[in-house]
Amino acid sequence: MIKAIHFEKIRTIAVIAISLLLTLLIIAVVSDDPLRTMGVFLTEPLSSLAHIGNIVEMAIPLMFTGLSVALLFRANLFNLGAEGLFYFAGIVASSIAVHFTLSAYVHPIVAILAGGLTGALLSAIPGILKAKWNVNELVTSLMFNSILFGVGLYFLNYKLRDPQAFVNASYKFHPSAMLNNLVPGTRIHIGLILAILSILAVHYYLYNTKWGYELRMTGSNRSFAEYSGINTTKVIIVVHLIAGFLAGMGGSVEVLGMYNRFQWTGLPGYGLDGALVALLAKNNPLSVIGAALFLAYIRIGADQMARMSDVPAELISIVQAVIILLISAEQFLKFWKTRMLLKEAGIRE
Amino acid sequence: MGSSPLLEMRNITKVYPNGVVANSNVNFSLVEGEIHAIVGENGAGKSTLMKMIFGMEEPSEGEMLLAGSKMRFRSPQDAIDNGIGMVHQHFMLVPSFTVVQNIVLGMEPTKGGSINYKEAVRMTEELSAKYNLAIDPHAKVENLSVGMKQKVEILKVLIRGAKVLILDEPTAVLTPQETEELFRELKGLKREGHTIVFISHKLKEVKEICDRITIMRSGKTEGVFTTSDMSERDISRLMVGRDVVLKYDKTERRAGPAVLRARDLSYMGPEGKPLLSHVSFSVREGEIVGIAGVEGNGQAELVQALTGSLPGVKGTVEVAGENMIGRSIKEVRDTGVSYIPEDRMRQGAAKDASISDNLIAMFYRMKEWNRGLFLNKKKITRFTEEQIARYNVRCKGPEQPIGMLSGGNMQKIVVARECEAAPKLLIAEQPTRGVDIGAARLIHERLLEMRDDGCAILLLSADLNEILEVSDSLLVMYNGQFVAYYPDVKEVTEEELGFAMLGIKRQDAAEVRRALHD
Numbered sequence: 001m002i003k004a005i006h007f008e009k010i011r012t013i014a015v016i017a018i019s020l021l022l023t024l025l026i027i028a029v030v031s032d033d034p035l036r037t038m039g040v041f042l043t044e045p046l047s048s049l050a051h052i053g054n055i056v057e058m059a060i061p062l063m064f065t066g067l068s069v070a071l072l073f074r075a076n077l078f079n080l081g082a083e084g085l086f087y088f089a090g091i092v093a094s095s096i097a098v099h100f101t102l103s104a105y106v107h108p109i110v111a112i113l114a115g116g117l118t119g120a121l122l123s124a125i126p127g128i129l130k131a132k133w134n135v136n137e138l139v140t141s142l143m144f145n146s147i148l149f150g151v152g153l154y155f156l157n158y159k160l161r162d163p164q165a166f167v168n169a170s171y172k173f174h175p176s177a178m179l180n181n182l183v184p185g186t187r188i189h190i191g192l193i194l195a196i197l198s199i200l201a202v203h204y205y206l207y208n209t210k211w212g213y214e215l216r217m218t219g220s221n222r223s224f225a226e227y228s229g230i231n232t233t234k235v236i237i238v239v240h241l242i243a244g245f246l247a248g249m250g251g252s253v254e255v256l257g258m259y260n261r262f263q264w265t266g267l268p269g270y271g272l273d274g275a276l277v278a279l280l281a282k283n284n285p286l287s288v289i290g291a292a293l294f295l296a297y298i299r300i301g302a303d304q305m306a307r308m309s310d311v312p313a314e315l316i317s318i319v320q321a322v323i324i325l326l327i328s329a330e331q332f333l334k335f336w337k338t339r340m341l342l343k344e345a346g347i348r349e
Numbered sequence: 350m351g352s353s354p355l356l357e358m359r360n361i362t363k364v365y366p367n368g369v370v371a372n373s374n375v376n377f378s379l380v381e382g383e384i385h386a387i388v389g390e391n392g393a394g395k396s397t398l399m400k401m402i403f404g405m406e407e408p409s410e411g412e413m414l415l416a417g418s419k420m421r422f423r424s425p426q427d428a429i430d431n432g433i434g435m436v437h438q439h440f441m442l443v444p445s446f447t448v449v450q451n452i453v454l455g456m457e458p459t460k461g462g463s464i465n466y467k468e469a470v471r472m473t474e475e476l477s478a479k480y481n482l483a484i485d486p487h488a489k490v491e492n493l494s495v496g497m498k499q500k501v502e503i504l505k506v507l508i509r510g511a512k513v514l515i516l517d518e519p520t521a522v523l524t525p526q527e528t529e530e531l532f533r534e535l536k537g538l539k540r541e542g543h544t545i546v547f548i549s550h551k552l553k554e555v556k557e558i559c560d561r562i563t564i565m566r567s568g569k570t571e572g573v574f575t576t577s578d579m580s581e582r583d584i585s586r587l588m589v590g591r592d593v594v595l596k597y598d599k600t601e602r603r604a605g606p607a608v609l610r611a612r613d614l615s616y617m618g619p620e621g622k623p624l625l626s627h628v629s630f631s632v633r634e635g636e637i638v639g640i641a642g643v644e645g646n647g648q649a650e651l652v653q654a655l656t657g658s659l660p661g662v663k664g665t666v667e668v669a670g671e672n673m674i675g676r677s678i679k680e681v682r683d684t685g686v687s688y689i690p691e692d693r694m695r696q697g698a699a700k701d702a703s704i705s706d707n708l709i710a711m712f713y714r715m716k717e718w719n720r721g722l723f724l725n726k727k728k729i730t731r732f733t734e735e736q737i738a739r740y741n742v743r744c745k746g747p748e749q750p751i752g753m754l755s756g757g758n759m760q761k762i763v764v765a766r767e768c769e770a771a772p773k774l775l776i777a778e779q780p781t782r783g784v785d786i787g788a789a790r791l792i793h794e795r796l797l798e799m800r801d802d803g804c805a806i807l808l809l810s811a812d813l814n815e816i817l818e819v820s821d822s823l824l825v826m827y828n829g830q831f832v833a834y835y836p837d838v839k840e841v842t843e844e845e846l847g848f849a850m851l852g853i854k855r856q857d858a859a860e861v862r863r864a865l866h867d
Contacts, residue, residue: 208723210713217710220699226658227688227696228710229679 007336008282015326016280016294019319023298026318030311037309044304045297051304053186055296057258060188061086062292063195064250065274067202068243070283072137073275074206075239076219077130081141082247083271084148085122087264089115089248090255091152091160094170094262097177097255098160107177112194112252119248120241122148127240131233149267160262169263179257189257196289198246203285205242215239247271276320279327295320353417354378355544356402356433356513361411363397371397373568375411379513384535384545386555386576388588389565391644391811395548398565399515402546403435404428434511436502438518444491449473451490452505476508481537495620496527503534514538515546520554521645524622532558550643552581552851564588581853589847595790595818600801602821605634607866608774608805614654614664616829624650625662625829630864632774637796637806638864639820639838641813643850647829648809649691652778655807656688657681669773685773687711689763689780691809693756697763700752704744705733707751707762711770736765740791757788764792768799775799778809793819813843824864825849832856834864 024038031037045051065082072079093115102110126144129135160170179189206212217225218235225232250270255262277295281287298316306313356379363372372394379385389395400406402413404422413420415431422428425435442451449469458468473486482500490498499519506514516535520528535545535558549555555562556576564571564587571587609632616625625647632638642648653659655666657678666673668684676684690696698707709729712718718725733747740761744754751759760781767775777796781789796819800806810816816823823841825833832855835841848854 204723208726210719210724213706213709213713213724216702216706217699220702221695223696224699224710226678227690229677229682229714231677231679 012280012282012327015323018326019322020298022322023315023319026315027305027311030315032310037305037311040308041301041305041311044308045300049183049185051300053183053188054300054303055293056188056192057186058296058299059289059292060191060195060257061250061254061268061270062273062277062295063199063288064246064253065270066277066281066288066292067195067199067274067285068246068250069271069274070278070281070285070288071202071206071215071239071243071246073278074219074283075215075236076222077137077236077239079123079126079137079141079240079243080272080275081123081126081137081144082243082250082274083267083269084141084145085119085244085247086251086254086271087267088122088148088152089119089251090262090264091155092118092248093252094160094173094255095155097173098171100177101174102176104176107174108179108256111177111256112249115252116245116249119251120245123240123244123247124237127237127244130240131236145267145271153265156262156265162261165261167263168265169261171261173256173260177256178260179253187258189253191253191257194249194253198249199285199288202242202246206285211235211238247274276324279324354414355381355416357414358398358402358408359412359414361398361401361408361413363394363401363406364409370568372401372408375565375568375570377563377570378573379544379546380561381544382539382542383560384539384547384558386547386549386559386562387565388549388552388555388562388584390550390588390813392567393565393588394568395565396517399435399517399546399548402428403433403515429509429511432510432512433515434506434509434513435515436499436506436517436519438521440498440502442490442498442501444489446490447486448484448488448490448493448501449486451501452486452508454505456509472508473504476504480504480507480534480541482534494527495522496524496530499523499527499531500534512542513544513546515548517548518550519547520549520551522620528554550851552584552853555584556581581851582848585847585851585853586844589813589843589850595786595793595814597793597797597818599797599821602636602800604636604821605803607631607633608669609655609807610665610667610865611655612665612865614651614662614666616650616654616659616662618650623829625654628664628829628831629862630824630831630834631866632805632807633866634773634805635800635803636821637800637808637819639816639823640807640809640826641816641823641846641850642811642826644811646826648778648826650829651826652688652691652776652809655776656686682711685771687767687770687772687775689767689775689777691778691782693760693763698751698759701750703748704737704742704751704754704762705729705747708733708736708766711766732769736762736769740765740795755785757784760784761788761791764795768795772804775804775806776809777806779811780808781810781812781815789815813846817841817843817846822864824861827852827855831861831864834861836863 027037027041028034045055065086068082093111096111096114100107122144126137126140129140130137156170162169162171179191182188182190182192206216214225214230214235217228217230218232222232273295277288277291280291280294298319302313302316305311358375358377361372361375364370375394375398377398387395397406401408404425404427420431443454449466452473453469457464458472459465470486477484482504484497484500490501519531523531538545547559559576562574562576562579562584564584566588612629614625614628615623618624628651640648650659654662657673657676662674668686671684673681694700709718713724718728730747737744742758742761744758751762764780780792796806808816808820817838820838823835823838824831825846827850832852833849834856
């Protein structure tokens with residue numbers, strides 16, 4: 001018998017299955033050669049080492065932002081500021097990669113730390129506003145995304161821009177600052193190890209330390225946390241610092257691992273995708289790995305599909321929207337849970 | 350008043366899905382044009398009965414007759430359509446809307462597809478003139494005083510054509526002047542032929558304006574009386590009383606030095622109403638001091654003052670000789686204060702967190718519960734299993750979310766957490782509200798055990814059984830003050846307690862001040 005306790009897992013799997021079925025259904029309607037297109041979408045991402053590499057490369061930044069957002073959501077803070085922090089930390093790390101000359105091991109560490117600390121400090125602003133004056137963190141964090149993008153673009157245009165590059169991009173990074181490759185034949189870089197280490201660290205922090213306990217209780221019921229003597233103001237500020245650090249670290253790792261110049265002239269979108277990853281992972285640090293890989297997999301599948309068939313990659317936005325809707329719809333499959341609970345209680349056979 | 354009743358409830362029984370019998374075989378009738386009081390203690394079933402009349406709940410058994418014909422209300426809309434309106438104790442108004450907008454909400458007069466505000470204002474003014482309920486139709490509700498908001502509520506009900514008005518403790522939030530005004534208005538409504546149901550604890554008010562009284566006690570009606578035949582004392586006698594359900598063999602009290610000592614606690618509410626005035630008492634080692642009183646007479650504020658969560662309170666609170674006023678909740682708790690809150694869903698538990706997470710809220714920051722950076726998970730699991738066994742909690746294990754437990758089992762976890770911290774002072778606020786008899790017995794026995802071990806316990810309860818059986822001495826709160834102190838609970842009669850709780854009789858200040866044990 002399936003237990004009610006597994007309900008959330010089953011529900012997530014059901015959501016993914018439904019969204020994939022819907023994708024296939026749309027393909028069947030749109031494509032002239034539906035079977036081949038479906039084949040491309042589902043199997044092409046796994047068809048070669050290079051493609052698998054693409055999935056992992058894309059999953060690295062998603063893990064960082066997903067982890068950052070999951071931590072905030074866990075504290076019941078609906079903060080979507082990872083986007084701007086990710087971008088701005090990329091600028092900071094790039095500046096260090098361009099303007100500093102350091103030895104091979106120290107250079108990326110300094111750049112990533114600088115990016116992470118920038119993220120933490122900037123994230124503290126909505127955090128303090130929320131903790132002290134109950135300013136809605138969703139509003140401030142979204143506004144900060146625009147502010148950070150604007151300021152970042154200014155730095156790119158006036159401080160980092162290489163006039164000799166053909167596009168709007170920074171000077172080339174010092175090779176010493178760039179992250180080493182991890183798997184030959186792909187572009188997977190050591191950022192993957194950093195991402196997984198961060199996830200493990202956050203997992204232990206959340207479930208095995210007293211500070212993580214305070215965070216979880218504050219998120220679950222702030223009145224209860226306060227009644228227990230937890231300083232929730234402090235907790236909220238600390239969560240923002242950690243989440244900001246993770247998002248900033250993600251941005252730094254991404255630019256140093258995947259590029260040799262800073263060249264984002266628009267927000268890359270990883271921050272908001274992080275919210276989707278956190279939703280799929282049910283705000284569980286370890287599940288962020290799977291959720292990020294899944295999202296990267298369907299993205300790469302869509303890219304390949306656009307390249308090799310007659311269905312555009314934008315299809316994937318529909319799928320993502322369906323996932324978000326179904327996962328956030330609390331009533332979805334609830335009747336089933338109720339039935340399982342009744343069965344377990346022995347009321348219904 | 351010999352005419353046939355306008356509304357009749359016959360043999361009404363209401364059983365809630367969780368098994369609580371709120372009404373059993375209740376009979377109630379309303380004669381057109383009367384003001385009819387329903388009095389009873391908290392939990393006597395008054396609200397349930399009113400909810401059924403107003404269509405918010407459906408009776409499990411029994412029938413309801415309106416002007417002689419059988420009726421079944423499935424929603425408040427049915428009740429409104431049949432001319433029954435309710436003014437709730439907590440106002441249901443949109444603060445950012447004007448008076449007119451609130452009054453016509455959902456039934457706005459329209460002209461050519463848009464709302465006709467002129468007409469709405471005219472309707473409001475006409476109604477307020479007719480019933481002499483003076484109000485500025487353009488004022489924003491958020492800027493109104495409580496008394497004015499109540500007028501808006503009454504107008505809201507009247508404009509929907511209500512002939513029967515149910516007022517749920519309408520004077521609880523009013524100042525004496527506002528109360529007087531309300532009574533004038535109610536008398537006016539009566540003259541116009543309206544019928545009013547008046548729910549209250551305040552017997553003086555009931556005597557003042559009501560024609561008849563229905564008295565309720567633990568889900569049953571004690572009878573219907575003509576007000577002029579009854580004295581306040583008669584009413585109180587019928588209202589307050591108990592059926593002894595739980596009895597305990599208590600050991601002799603061995604009171605030590607005072608652990609909690611509160612002096613001259615005073616607090617002014619946001620509306621300028623004094624909610625606590627010069628409250629002084631002490632709780633000594635090894636005794637249980639009960640505080641009885643009808644809810645809303647300052648008990649909640651008193652507990653907040655004692656637990657460090659009432660900024661702006663005047664006076665002193667000492668626990669084990671240390672001043673607690675101005676301390677954070679954490680500091681108060683670290684002094685050795687435990688607190689079982691009244692509302693376990695809001696404060697007492699994090700419902701999607703596990704049982705063990707809920708149990709360790711008092712301990713997680715202590716050194717013994719951590720190993721270096723990490724929490725000692727083994728110790729936590731062992732502790733949780735022990736408590737589940739000790740308190741006989743029905744659950745699937747330490748990791749089950751507490752929200753999936755029944756109310757009684759959830760409360761056992763809350764009690765376990767607060768008691769196992771070995772506090773010097775335990776404040777228990779309605780510790781057995783809404784739990785089954787078995788859980789209540791277990792909780793009471795645990796409290797008595799802690800008292801024998803020398804813990805000082807302050808018990809606040811609206812449940813007379815509990816307060817008379819469990820406490821050693823008793824204080825009675827009325828209107829933010831202590832009005833009676835009984836050093837030995839055995840010497841209190843229920844009758845006397847009823848008089849004190851309802852403010853009919855009060856001891857002089859010196860007698861009450863003995864509770865301080867200086």
